[in-house]
Amino acid sequence: MSYTIALFLVLLGTLCSFIYFFRTLTTNKNDRKLPPGPAPLPIIGNLHMLGKLPHQSLHHLAKKFGPIMSINLGYVPTIVVSSPEAVELFLKVHDIVFAGRPKLQTSDYITFGAKGMAFTQYGSYWRTVRKWCILHLLSASKVESFAPVRKAEMVSLVESVRTMAAKGETLNLSQQVGKVVEVIMSRVIFGRCFDDEIEFRPLIEETMYLAGVFNLSDYVPFLAPLDLQGIKTRLKRIGNGLHAFFEKLIDEHERGSKNIEEQKSYTDFFHVMVSLLNRPMNPNEENPYIIGRENIKAIMVDMVAASFDTTTTSIEWTLSELLRHPRVMAGLQQELETVVGRNRMVEESDLPKLTYLDMVIKESFRLHPVAPLLVPHESTEDITVNGYVIPKMSRILVNTWSMGRDHNVWSDNAEEFIPERFEDSSIDLRGHHFQLIPFGSGRRGCPGMQLGLTNMRLIIAQLVHCFDWELPDAILPNELDMTEKFGITLPRANHLVAKPTFRLVG
Ligand code: HEM
Numbered sequence: 001m002s003y004t005i006a007l008f009l010v011l012l013g014t015l016c017s018f019i020y021f022f023r024t025l026t027t028n029k030n031d032r033k034l035p036p037g038p039a040p041l042p043i044i045g046n047l048h049m050l051g052k053l054p055h056q057s058l059h060h061l062a063k064k065f066g067p068i069m070s071i072n073l074g075y076v077p078t079i080v081v082s083s084p085e086a087v088e089l090f091l092k093v094h095d096i097v098f099a100g101r102p103k104l105q106t107s108d109y110i111t112f113g114a115k116g117m118a119f120t121q122y123g124s125y126w127r128t129v130r131k132w133c134i135l136h137l138l139s140a141s142k143v144e145s146f147a148p149v150r151k152a153e154m155v156s157l158v159e160s161v162r163t164m165a166a167k168g169e170t171l172n173l174s175q176q177v178g179k180v181v182e183v184i185m186s187r188v189i190f191g192r193c194f195d196d197e198i199e200f201r202p203l204i205e206e207t208m209y210l211a212g213v214f215n216l217s218d219y220v221p222f223l224a225p226l227d228l229q230g231i232k233t234r235l236k237r238i239g240n241g242l243h244a245f246f247e248k249l250i251d252e253h254e255r256g257s258k259n260i261e262e263q264k265s266y267t268d269f270f271h272v273m274v275s276l277l278n279r280p281m282n283p284n285e286e287n288p289y290i291i292g293r294e295n296i297k298a299i300m301v302d303m304v305a306a307s308f309d310t311t312t313t314s315i316e317w318t319l320s321e322l323l324r325h326p327r328v329m330a331g332l333q334q335e336l337e338t339v340v341g342r343n344r345m346v347e348e349s350d351l352p353k354l355t356y357l358d359m360v361i362k363e364s365f366r367l368h369p370v371a372p373l374l375v376p377h378e379s380t381e382d383i384t385v386n387g388y389v390i391p392k393m394s395r396i397l398v399n400t401w402s403m404g405r406d407h408n409v410w411s412d413n414a415e416e417f418i419p420e421r422f423e424d425s426s427i428d429l430r431g432h433h434f435q436l437i438p439f440g441s442g443r444r445g446c447p448g449m450q451l452g453l454t455n456m457r458l459i460i461a462q463l464v465h466c467f468d469w470e471l472p473d474a475i476l477p478n479e480l481d482m483t484e485k486f487g488i489t490l491p492r493a494n495h496l497v498a499k500p501t502f503r504l505v506g
Contacts, residue, residue, distance in 0.1 A: 043074065044220065045219070052486065081398045081399065091434075100121060116129070122443070138451055143451045153180055157463075212486060249270065273299065277292070307452065310452060345466060357460065439452075472497055
């Protein structure tokens with residue numbers, strides 16, 4: 001029976017896609033000028049051209065077809081943007097039209113049909129949630145107020161690495177960094193860390209992988225019931241794990257909140273939000289949004305997913321590049337010695353003076369943007385950009401990975417890691433300089449930039465200042481494996497491992 005249904009679906013879909021395919025060809029030729037791009041196949045469009053590392057395949061295709069390129073992902077018209085001038089048109093000049101997000105199977109299972117922020121449609125619910133998260137978690141004053149949490153976690157990080165160094169052990173830096181980011185962010189979001197109650201990291205890593213993977217069900221909807229890649233099954237499993245955990249936390253809060261004294265002391269993001277359960281999030285506005293359990297769980301998933309993996313991956317790549325370039329590592333240690341001295345750890349107040357560190361981080365983001373295609377945007381109406389017609393509900397992929405390697409922008413040495421290229425340069429990371437936008441730009445740009453960057457700067461500075469690092473098994477710096485693993489973020493395919501030696505005096 002299920003075989004008959006599957007066969008019927010495939011035949012019906014094939015027929016529809018041939019009709020669609022020939023209509024697209026004739027329409028494009030006659031009266032609509034889509035951006036140039038490779039010819040699509042029926043049903044799958046250009047999906048077969050993406051390979052295991054789609055950002056790299058799209059980079060090569062854009063060299064042939066240009067910085068505004070049109071492809072078909074299954075039935076979804078998609079525009080790939082790969083130059084600073086083109087990105088400015090999409091994320092600044094016409095930002096409002098491209099501030100939509102596509103509807104994805106991932107958000108159905110993980111955030112209850114996009115009740116969080118990152119995959120929510122542009123509009124008043126998204127605006128309310130974004131404002132709320134900035135006010136209670138991401139504003140400059142909030143980020144500043146978490147300094148004691150960061151300080152305490154830096155002390156335990158250095159202590160635990162020092163113990164390993166004393167034993168002459170090799171350290172899995174990827175895991176160690178992942179753990180410290182998880183603990184800091186859990187304390188910041190939930191007011192506590194969870195020890196072994198929940199292994200967040202594997203769940204979040206899997207979420208980020210599945211959110212980035214090109215899911216056939218999103219692009220060829222008639223195949224969705226067959227779940228050919230097994231993605232739906234995996235999404236259900238992760239969604240259930242995360243939601244059960246947040247349910248338990250909400251229940252705990254509800255039991256605790258009967259105690260009025262305890263209620264008064266709630267200051268962390270999660271508890272402030274749960275205190276609003278079944279009440280409006282924006283009581284003073286025309287359209288109040290009542291906060292239910294699903295909203296809370298979806299927003300928490302978004303905060304956890306958007307912060308753990310991005311920050312960890314950014315630190316991992318920066319440390320990898322430092323290990324591959326002993327000259328740059330020595331330059332950074334020299335700066336830290338001058339600013340901090342050899343007899344103490346780095347303090348947050350040192351960070352503004354670490355200008356070489358900032359250049360190192362920019363250079364790392366240039367070559368390893370954590371979200372190589374940003375988070376997909378979607379056009380909310382038909383629009384003409386640079387003379388090309390972009391239909392409503394087109395998916396927009398901004399290839400920041402490709403832009404970081406553009407020889408016209410970064411000169412012939414674009415593939416090399418040279419932080420000094422940012423010396424005397426006004427380029428910053430805030431999304432105003434379109435050649436370097438690791439946090440995106442415009443309305444949908446990352447609201448957690450300051451929180452992410454502060455964690456990143458502090459952890460890198462601490463690890464580089466307090467320890468010398470050596471690659472294991474006599475691996476030479478230029479032999480360090482730099483293979484990427486594609487998802488919505490782009491982590492290392494293999495963990496970074498190195499041997500620390502404590503280098504502070506005393
Ligand atoms: C180094 C760390 C980080 C990097 C590199 C990063 C990067 C990004 C990028 C590229 C986007 C997509 C922008 C676009 O689509 O145009 C994004 C969106 C987002 N980020 Fe971050 N991020 C980081 C840390 C954080 C942190 C710490 C949080 C919050 C706790 C956060 C919350 C978000 C949210 C909620 C969105 C979706 C915004 C929306 O759709 O309105 N991020 N981030």
